[in-house]
Amino acid sequence: MNFPWAMERAMLTTTRRGVMAGGAALLAGMATGRDAQAQSRRILVMASNQDIPNFDPHVANGYSASMALRNTYDSLVGVAGNPPKPVPQLAQSWTISDDGREYTFKLDPAAKFHDGSPVNAEAVKYSFNRLLRLNRGNAWMIAGVVDQNSVEAIDATTVRIKLVTPFVPFLSVLPWVWIVNPAQVEANKGSDDGQAWLRSNLAGSGAFRLRRAEAGNLYEFERVADAWRKGGGNLTGAIWKITRETATQRLMVQRGEAQIAVDLTSEDMDSLKGRAGVNLVIEPEYRTFSMKMNTRHGPLQDANLRRAIACAFNYQGMLDVAGYAELMKGPFPESIDGFDKDLPVYRTDLARAKEYLAKSSTPNGGIKITVAHVSGLEQQRRWALVLLDSLRALNIELDIKPMIWPDMVSAARSPETTPDIFMVYQTANYGDPDNLAFAGYHSSRNGGWQNPTYANPEVDSLLTQARAESDAEKRRALYVRFQRVLMEDSPDIFGVLEKRKLAMRSNVQGFAFTPVASNAIDLFPLSLG
Numbered sequence: 057m058n059f060p061w062a063m064e065r066a067m068l069t070t071t072r073r074g075v076m077a078g079g080a081a082l083l084a085g086m087a088t089g090r091d092a093q094a095q096s097r098r099i100l101v102m103a104s105n106q107d108i109p110n111f112d113p114h115v116a117n118g119y120s121a122s123m124a125l126r127n128t129y130d131s132l133v134g135v136a137g138n139p140p141k142p143v144p145q146l147a148q149s150w151t152i153s154d155d156g157r158e159y160t161f162k163l164d165p166a167a168k169f170h171d172g173s174p175v176n177a178e179a180v181k182y183s184f185n186r187l188l189r190l191n192r193g194n195a196w197m198i199a200g201v202v203d204q205n206s207v208e209a210i211d212a213t214t215v216r217i218k219l220v221t222p223f224v225p226f227l228s229v230l231p232w233v234w235i236v237n238p239a240q241v242e243a244n245k246g247s248d249d250g251q252a253w254l255r256s257n258l259a260g261s262g263a264f265r266l267r268r269a270e271a272g273n274l275y276e277f278e279r280v281a282d283a284w285r286k287g288g289g290n291l292t293g294a295i296w297k298i299t300r301e302t303a304t305q306r307l308m309v310q311r312g313e314a315q316i317a318v319d320l321t322s323e324d325m326d327s328l329k330g331r332a333g334v335n336l337v338i339e340p341e342y343r344t345f346s347m348k349m350n351t352r353h354g355p356l357q358d359a360n361l362r363r364a365i366a367c368a369f370n371y372q373g374m375l376d377v378a379g380y381a382e383l384m385k386g387p388f389p390e391s392i393d394g395f396d397k398d399l400p401v402y403r404t405d406l407a408r409a410k411e412y413l414a415k416s417s418t419p420n421g422g423i424k425i426t427v428a429h430v431s432g433l434e435q436q437r438r439w440a441l442v443l444l445d446s447l448r449a450l451n452i453e454l455d456i457k458p459m460i461w462p463d464m465v466s467a468a469r470s471p472e473t474t475p476d477i478f479m480v481y482q483t484a485n486y487g488d489p490d491n492l493a494f495a496g497y498h499s500s501r502n503g504g505w506q507n508p509t510y511a512n513p514e515v516d517s518l519l520t521q522a523r524a525e526s527d528a529e530k531r532r533a534l535y536v537r538f539q540r541v542l543m544e545d546s547p548d549i550f551g552v553l554e555k556r557k558l559a560m561r562s563n564v565q566g567f568a569f570t571p572v573a574s575n576a577i578d579l580f581p582l583s584l585g
Contacts, residue, residue, distance in 0.1 A: 097292040097293055098290055098291050098292045098293070098583075098584045099291070099292065099293040099294060099295060100291050100293075100294040100295070100315050100316070100564070100579065100582060100584060101294070101295045101297055101308075101313065101314040101315055101316075102123075102294065102295065102296050102297065102314065102315070102316045102317075102318065102577055103297050103299040103304075103305040103308050103309065103314040103316070103317040103318070103319075104120060104123075104296055104297065104298065104299065104305075104317075104318050104319060104575075105298070105299065105300055105302070105305075105318075105319040105430060105431075105432045105433055105461075106118070106119065106120040106298075106319070106430070106461045107120060107271060107272060107298055107460060107461050107462050108120045108121055108123075108124050108269075108271075108275055108296070109121060109461065109462040109465050109466075110255060111124060111125070111128075111254060111255060111256075111258065111266070111269075112193070112250075112251055112254040112255060113125050113129050113183075113193070113234035113236060113254070113260070114183070114186050114187040114190050114192065114193050114194075114195070114234070114236070115190060115192045115193045115251060115254075116193055117193050117194055117504075117506075118461070118465070118505065119318075119483060119573060119575050119576045120296070120461070120576075122232070122485075122573055122576035123296065123575075123576040123577055124266070124275065124277075124296070125234055125260075126231075126234075126262070126573075126576060126578055127262050127263065127264045127277060127294075127578065127579045127580070128258050128260045128262040128264055128265060128266060128277070129234035129235065129236070129258075129260035129261065129262050130145050130146050130167070130175070130234070130235055130260065130261045130262055130285075131145055131146065131230055131231045131232065131233055131234055131235065132145060132146050132147040132150075132161055132180065132215075132230045132233070132235070133145050133146075133147055133150075133227060133230045133231055134231050135228070135231040135486075135570060135572060135573075136568065136570055137568075137570060138339075138568075138569055138570055138571055139487060139571070140228070140486070140487055140570050140571060140572045142227040142228060142230065142231070144164075145231075146161075146163055146164060146167050146175055146180075146235060146261075147161040147162060147163055147164070147215075148162050148163065148164045149161075149162050150162070150227075155222075156219075156222050156224075156526065157218060157219045157222060158216065158217070158218050158219070159216070159217045159219075159226065159227075160210075160214065160215070160216045160217075161180075161214070161215045161216075161217070162213060162214055163175065163176065163177065163180070163212075163213040163214070163215065164213075164284070165213055166284045167261060167284050168261060168284045169237040169240075169259065169260065169261045170237075170258065170259075170260060170261065170265055170280060171237065171240065173237060173239060174212070175235060175261050175284075176209070176212045176213065177209035177210065177211065177212055177213065177214055177215045178209050178212075178238065179235055179236070179237065179238050180207060180209070180215045180235055181207040181208070181209050181215070182236070182238040182241075183233065183234065183235045183236050183238075184198070184202060184206070184207045184217075184233065185204050185207065186236065186241070186249060186250075187233060188202070188203065188204060189204075189249060190249060190251070191500075192504075194229075194232045194233060194485075196494055196495055196498065196500060196501055197229040197232060197233070197485075197494075198229060198233065199500065200220065200221065200520060200523065201219055201220060201221060201223040201226065201523065202217060202218075202219060202220060203220050205218075206218050206219065206220060221523070221524040222524055222525075222526045223523055223524065224488065224526065224531075225486050225488040225490060225491075228485075228486035228487070228488060229485070229486055231485070231486075232485050234260070235260075235261065236254075236259045236260065237259040237260070237261070240257070240259040241253070241254065241259055244257070261284065262280070262283075263279060263280060263283045263285050263288060263579070263580045264277040264278060264279055264280060264293075264294070264579055264580075265277065265278060265280055267293070271462075272298055272460070273297075273298055274295050274296060274297045274298060275295070275296040276293065276294075276295050276296075277293055277294045277295070277296070277579065278292065278293040279291060279292050279293060285580065288566075288580040288581055288582075289565065289566045289579075289580065289581050289582040289583035289584075290583040290584065291579055291582055291583065291584065294577075294579050297314060299314075299317075299432075300431055300432030300460075301432050301434070302317075302319050302320050302321050302324050302432070302433070302434050302435075303324065303434075305317035305318075305319060305320060305324070305559075306320055306324040306327065306328060306559065309328070309334060309559045309560065309561060310328065310331060310334065312333065312561060314561075315560055315561045315563070315564050315584065316558065316559070316560045316561075316564065316577060317558070317559045317560075318558060318575040318577070319432075319433060319575075320557050320558075320559055321379065321434050321435050321557075322378070322379020322380050322381075322557070323379065324557075324559070325338065325379075325380070325557050325559065326379075328559050333561055333562050333563075334559060334560070334561060334562065335559070335560050335561070335562050335564075336557075336558070336559055337556065337557070337558040337559075337560070337567075337569055337574075338380055338555050338556070338557055339555060339556050339569050339571065339574070340391075340553075340555050340556075340571065341483065341484070341555070341556045341571035341572065341574060342389055342391075342392065342483065342484035342487060342491070342492065342571060342572065343481060343482070343483045343484070343553065343554055343555075343556060344384060344387070344389070344481070344482050344492060344496075344550075344551070344552075344553060345384075345439075345479075345480070345481050345482075345551040345552050345553075345554060346384070346387075346479075346480065346482075346496075346548040346549060346550050346551050347427070347439075347443065347477050347478070347479050347480075347548060347549040347551060348477070348478045348479075348480060348507070348508060348509075348510070348547065348548050349362050349365070349476065349477055349478075349546075349547055349548065349549070350471060350474045350475065350476050350477070350478070350508065350509050351509050351510050351511070351545075351547050352471035352509040352511070353471035353472055353474065353509070354425070354476050355417070355418060355423055355425060355476065356425065356476050356477070358416045358417045358418075359545060359546060360412045360413070360415040360416040360417075361412070361413065361416040361417065361418060362545075362546040362547065363402075363409075363412040363546045364409045364410070364412035364413040364416060364450060365409075365446075365447065365450070365452075365549065366402040366409075366546050366549055367402055367403075367404070367405045367406070367408045367409035367412060368404070368406060368409035368446050368447065368449050368450050369402075369404060369442075369443065369446045369549050370404055370442050370445065370446045371383055371403055371404055372404065373442040373445070373446075374439055374442050374551060374552060375552065377435070377438045377439070377442070378435070378552045378554065379435075379554075380554060380555040380557060381552040381553060381554040381555065382552065382553050383550075383551075383552055383553075384401075384550040384551055384552060384553055385399060385401050385550075386399045386401055386539050386542070386543060386550060387492060387493065387496060387497070387539060387542060387548070387550065388489060388492060388493075388535075388539065389553050392487070392488075392489050392492070393488070393489060393528075393532065394489040394522075394531065394532045394534075394535030394536065395489075395535075395539075396535075396536045396539045396540070399536075399539050399540065399543060400543060401543065401550065402543075402546070402549075402550070404446075406449050409449070409450060410449075410450070413450055420451060421450045421451025421452045422451055422452075423452055423453070424452070424453040424454070424455060425447075425452060425453075425454060425455070425476035425477065426454075426455045426456075426457055426475045426476045426477070427440050427443060427454055427455070427456055427457065427475060427476065427477040427478075427479065428457045428458075428459050428464060428467065428475040428477070428478055428479065429456070429457075429458055429459070429479040430458070430459065430460070430461055430464065430479070431458035431459055431460050432458070436479050437456075437458065439479070439551065440454075440456045440479070441456070443477070443549075444456060457475060464478070464505060465505050467508075468503065468504060468505045468508040469503045469508075470503065471508070471509050474508040474509055477549075478505075478508055480505060480506065481554075482495065482496055482506055483572070483573055483574075483575070484572055484573075485572050485573050486572060487571070487572060489522070489535050490519070490522065490523055493519055493522070493535065493538060494519050494523065495507065497510055497512075497515055497519065497538075497542060497547070498515070498516055498519050498520075499511035499512070499513075499515075499516050500516075510545075510547040512541065512545060514541055515538060515541055515542065515545075518534050518535075518537055518538040518541070519534075519538060521534050522534040522535055522538070556569075556571070556574050556575065558574070558575065563584055563585040564582060564583075564584065564585075565582065565583040565584070565585050566581040566582045566583050567581070567582060568581070
C-alpha cells in the first residue's frame, strides 16, 4: 500500500499548519461526538512523544517504529504474558532439536499479505536474509546466530532454521523479525535493496495498514478488512498522535481525547489517580535509562573525564525527580540473569571526581559539552538540569539541547554528529541479558541510537561468547566480566530503572501488560467499549 509521506523538511514546513489543524479537528470531533462516523468506526487514539522515523521493517527500531511494524507486519512468533513467552503468529507450531541448533516452523496456511499472496516459507527465508544483508534495525538480534544459509524452505508452509551457534533466547527475538512480501520488494528493489520504496510503502501481512502518515503530527492505521488473523478486538482503526508535552498527553486522556498515553511522568500519573474513567498501569519491566557519552569524538574520548563526570553526578537528585524508579547498578536490572550483585558502581563523590579530572586532558575543566534529550520529555529535561548542576563542581559548562526523536536517531549515525552526552531509554524486547548488553554495548551497534559510539574489543568478545554459551554458569561468568570491563570504561552515566507508566481510558478493553516493548501498543487484541 502506498501512503503519503511527509518526512522531507521542505514539505513538512509547508504543510505542518494544515496538517496539525486537520489532526486537531479530527481528534476534537472524536472526543465530543461531533464525528459520529469516527466513533462508530471505533478508532483508538494513542498519545506519544515519539515520531516514527522509518517504516522499513528491517531498518527501523525504537518503540514508535515497533508499534507501527508489529501492527502492519507479522513475525513467526509473537510475545505475550508476564513473564513474556513466545506465542504462535505466522507459525502455528514449532519444534526444536535436542542440541538447540535447529528450529522447524509450521506456517499457518491461511496467512496472506495485504495484496492477497500467501505468506510462505520463501517469504520467511527472504526476510531473514534481507535483514542480515542490510545489517540494520533489529539485525543485531540474529547476527552471528544465523547466516544467509541458515533458513531453508522445506515446502510452502515449513521453514527450517539452523543456527550457526547455540543461542538460548532465539525464540524470544523472533517477534521482532518481521516478514515482508518478497515480490513487492523485489519489484521495487532499486539500488538499495528496496529501502527507499519501503520508506513510503508497506509490504506486510499485519491486521492493520497505514491510512495516513503526517510526520510530526499523526499516523492513522485502519484494520485490514479481510486480514488473515481472525478474532482480536473491535478496533477499526487507530491514531498515533504526536504530542510533545507529557502534560498535554495527560490532559488528552483525562478529557477522553486520547484513549492511551505512553510517555507520562510520575507527576502526571499521580494527578490522574482516582480520575473517573481512567485506568493506570504502573508495572516493572526491563527498562533502563542512561546517559551515553561520546567515546570516539570530542572531550569525552578521555576515559578519566568520563569517570570524573560519573563521580560528580548527583544520583540522589536524579532519583528525587524520577518518581516510580530506582537507581541502576550497572547496565542490568537486578532481576536479569547474570546481574553482578558485587559490581562496584559510581555514586556521587566529588573528591574522587576531582582526582579523575586531574588525570584527564582537561585537569581544570573549563570546557563546554552538549547533552541531547528528547524534546518534550519532561523527565529527561529535569535530568539534564541535574547534570548541569553536577558539572559545575568540575568547572564544566553544559549546553542542553532538546531534539525530536528522528533527529536524535540521525545524529547517532556518526561520532562527529553524536552529542557529547546522549540520553536514551532502552526497553528490552526480550527478557535476557543479551538484549540490553548486545544492543547497548557491542561495537556492531555503533551508529545506532542504542550505542552510537562505544567500542571495546574485549566487550565484543565477551558478548559474542555469551550469546553462544549454553552452560548457564559459564554464561553468567561472561556477563559478570562484561559488567566489570564496562564499569572501568565508564561509557555511560547509569541512571534509573523506571517502572512502565501507561494511562488509558477505562473503555479500552483487551489490554494485558507484558514487560517487553509495552509502549509499542499491540492493537490486535484491543477493543473500545
